[in-house]
Amino acid sequence: DVQLVESGGDLVKPGGSLRLSCAGSGFSFSRAWMSWVRQAPGEGLEWVGRIKSKTDGETTDYAAPVKGRFIISRDDSRNTLYLQMNSLKTEDTGVYYCATYTSGASWGQGTLVTVSS
Amino acid sequence: DIQMTQSPSSLSASVGDRVTITCRASQGISNYLAWYQQKPGKVPKVLIYTASTLESGVPSRFSGSGSGTDFTLTISSLQPEDVATYYCQEYNSAPYNFGQGTKLDIK
Numbered sequence: 001d002v003q004l005v006e007s008g009g010d011l012v013k014p015g016g017s018l019r020l021s022c023a024g025s026g027f028s029f030s031r032a033w034m035s036w037v038r039q040a041p042g043e044g045l046e047w048v049g050r051i052k053s054k055t056d057g058e059t060t061d062y063a064a065p066v067k068g069r070f071i072i073s074r075d076d077s078r079n080t081l082y083l084q085m086n087s088l089k090t091e092d093t094g095v096y097y098c099a100t101y102t103s104g105a106s107w108g109q110g111t112l113v114t115v116s117s
Numbered sequence: 118d119i120q121m122t123q124s125p126s127s128l129s130a131s132v133g134d135r136v137t138i139t140c141r142a143s144q145g146i147s148n149y150l151a152w153y154q155q156k157p158g159k160v161p162k163v164l165i166y167t168a169s170t171l172e173s174g175v176p177s178r179f180s181g182s183g184s185g186t187d188f189t190l191t192i193s194s195l196q197p198e199d200v201a202t203y204y205c206q207e208y209n210s211a212p213y214n215f216g217q218g219t220k221l222d223i224k
Contacts, residue, residue: 035213045161045204047213061211101208105151105166
């Protein structure tokens with residue numbers, strides 16, 4: 001079974017940085033296009049960004065609110081996806097999920113990021 | 118960007134009712150559509166992917182249909198445990214946008 005486990009969520013001050021990780025198992029991680037999704041408290045779901053597989057160029061796409069501040073990367077040797085978040089704002093507060101749509105749709109359990117002074 | 122328009126935004130129905138939620142894409146997305154159920158304080162749960170494939174373990178009263186731009190999620194006989202917010206999401210082309218959600222409760 002596909003398993004995705006996020007980690008790295010924390011309390012951080014506005015303007016700060018944080019790196020999230022997502023460990024994948026039970027599927028061919030290196031072949032998978034991986035995404036990050038977030039949900040602010042009391043709000044709907046928001047797609048954050050995606051990284052393609054290495055064979056597909058490992059290119060990235062980002063949602064407009066995070067473009068230029070967030071960076072998605074991957075380490076296929078560790079089956080791990082990363083989200084580097086810089087210049088954090090209070091509106092980046094929320095639960096962050098990693099997801100893959102390679103065979104079906106699979107999500108992790110999420111990690112909480114709180115941006116507050 | 119592809120916009121996903123979900124309707125209704127809220128819905129109240131009786132136990133045993135047939136419930137339908139619709140999702141319309143602003144351009145064709147083939148069948149790259151997923152439906153999620155989210156109960157308060159819980160992680161979103163995948164119900165359906167590729168528009169009509171039921172995720173393992175999901176009750177058969179849930180079904181999905183559609184292709185191209187118009188999609189539906191149907192609950193054939195509403196149960197009390199189905200109270201939740203439901204979201205659609207396209208994953209045909211980035212950004213993989215979500216619908217705004219449908220809050221379903223029991224009348």
